[in-house]
Amino acid sequence: MDTTTYPLGESLAETVWDSVIVGGGAAGLSAGIVLARAQFATLVVDGGAPRNGPADHMHGYLTRDGMAPKEFLATGQDEFTGYGGTLARATVTDVRRAEDGVFELRLDYRRLLRSRSLLVATGLTDDLPDVPGLSAGWASLVHHCPHCHGYEERGRTIAVIGSAMAPHSAHLAALMRRHSPSVTFCVNGVEVGAAERRRLTAYGVRLVDAGVTRVAAVDGDGAPVVIEVDDGGTVTCDAIFVGTRPVPHDAIMTTLGAAKDPVSGLVPVDAAGATAVEGVWAAGNVVNPRAQVVAAAGAGCTAGIAMTSWLLDRELAAAVSDNGGAS
Structure with a gap:
C-alpha cells in the first residue's frame, strides 16, 4: 500500500466492525492477527509513517534480528490479511462515541x-533537541536507542548530546561506553551532579x-561528524546518540475522555492494555x-486477546437478551 490514502469500498465503510485498530505497526498488526484469527471483523487503519x-534494520526481536522494518511490516500485513483482516491506508481525524455506544471514526x-x-x-x-543539522542524520548517523543501534556502532568514536531527557542522557553516555573506548558526553545544558560526573x-x-x-x-558518506559547541x-x-523527547500520538484516547498521568504524561493502561x-x-x-x-x-497480542474476551462477553449477553433471557 504505497498511496497516501487507500479508500474503503462503500460496503466496508458501512460495516460495524468488531474492532478497529488505529496504527499498523508491530502492536497493531499483532493485535489484528489475534482478533482476525478469532473470527472478529477487524480493520487496521494506518497512515504509513x-x-x-x-x-535500515531492527534488533532485539528473536528470529527477526536485523530484519528491515519495511520487510517486517509487509510480512505482518500479509499475515493479517491472510486471516481475513482488512487494511486501510488513512488517518483518523476525529472520533466520538455514538448514542448507541458504538465508536465512530472520521x-x-x-x-x-x-x-x-x-x-x-x-x-x-x-522530538530531537533544537540543534541545527541534527535531524539531517536521523536514523543513519544520529540514534536514540542504544539497544537498537549501540552494537552496530561498537568500536567507533561516539558522542552523546544532552537533551531534555536529562537523567537518560547521562545513562546513555555510560551505556555507550560499553560499546566504545571513545565516548564524549556533550552536556549541552544538562545538569550533571558531582557524584554522577565522577562516575x-x-x-x-x-x-x-x-x-x-x-x-x-x-552527509552519510563516511565522513566524520563534527559537533560545534x-x-x-x-x-x-x-556517530551521535541523543535522548529524544517522546511525543505520543494519543489524541484518539484523550478525545474519548482518557486522562494522562500527570507524572509520565502518558495515558495509563492496565496489564492487558485497557x-x-x-x-x-x-x-x-x-x-x-x-x-x-x-x-x-x-503488548499488541495481549491487548488483542483481552479484546476478544470483551467482545465475546457482549455477544453472549446479547444472545441471552435476544432469547428472552431463557435459561
Whole structure:
C-alpha cells in the first residue's frame, strides 16, 4: 500500500466492525492477527509513517534480528490479511462515541467508520533537541536507542548530546561506553551532579560542558561528524546518540475522555492494555515509549486477546437478551 490514502469500498465503510485498530505497526498488526484469527471483523487503519521507518534494520526481536522494518511490516500485513483482516491506508481525524455506544471514526478522506471496540497503536514522534543539522542524520548517523543501534556502532568514536531527557542522557553516555573506548558526553545544558560526573569520568566518558550549537558534515558518506559547541570548540565523532523527547500520538484516547498521568504524561493502561475508557485499548509506543518492536508486538497480542474476551462477553449477553433471557 504505497498511496497516501487507500479508500474503503462503500460496503466496508458501512460495516460495524468488531474492532478497529488505529496504527499498523508491530502492536497493531499483532493485535489484528489475534482478533482476525478469532473470527472478529477487524480493520487496521494506518497512515504509513512508522516510527522506525527511516531505519535500515531492527534488533532485539528473536528470529527477526536485523530484519528491515519495511520487510517486517509487509510480512505482518500479509499475515493479517491472510486471516481475513482488512487494511486501510488513512488517518483518523476525529472520533466520538455514538448514542448507541458504538465508536465512530472520521478518516482523512471523510469516510466514517463504526466499531464496537478500538485499539490505539499510533506510536509517537521522537522530538530531537533544537540543534541545527541534527535531524539531517536521523536514523543513519544520529540514534536514540542504544539497544537498537549501540552494537552496530561498537568500536567507533561516539558522542552523546544532552537533551531534555536529562537523567537518560547521562545513562546513555555510560551505556555507550560499553560499546566504545571513545565516548564524549556533550552536556549541552544538562545538569550533571558531582557524584554522577565522577562516575562517568571514572568509567572513561569524556565530558564537554559547552552547549551544542550545530552538527555539521552529516552527509552519510563516511565522513566524520563534527559537533560545534558554543565555546568555539568542536567534537568529532563517527556517530551521535541523543535522548529524544517522546511525543505520543494519543489524541484518539484523550478525545474519548482518557486522562494522562500527570507524572509520565502518558495515558495509563492496565496489564492487558485497557484504558479507563470502556472498549478502548492501547499498545506499543503510544503508551510505552521505551518498548522495542518485540515488546510492542507482545503488548499488541495481549491487548488483542483481552479484546476478544470483551467482545465475546457482549455477544453472549446479547444472545441471552435476544432469547428472552431463557435459561
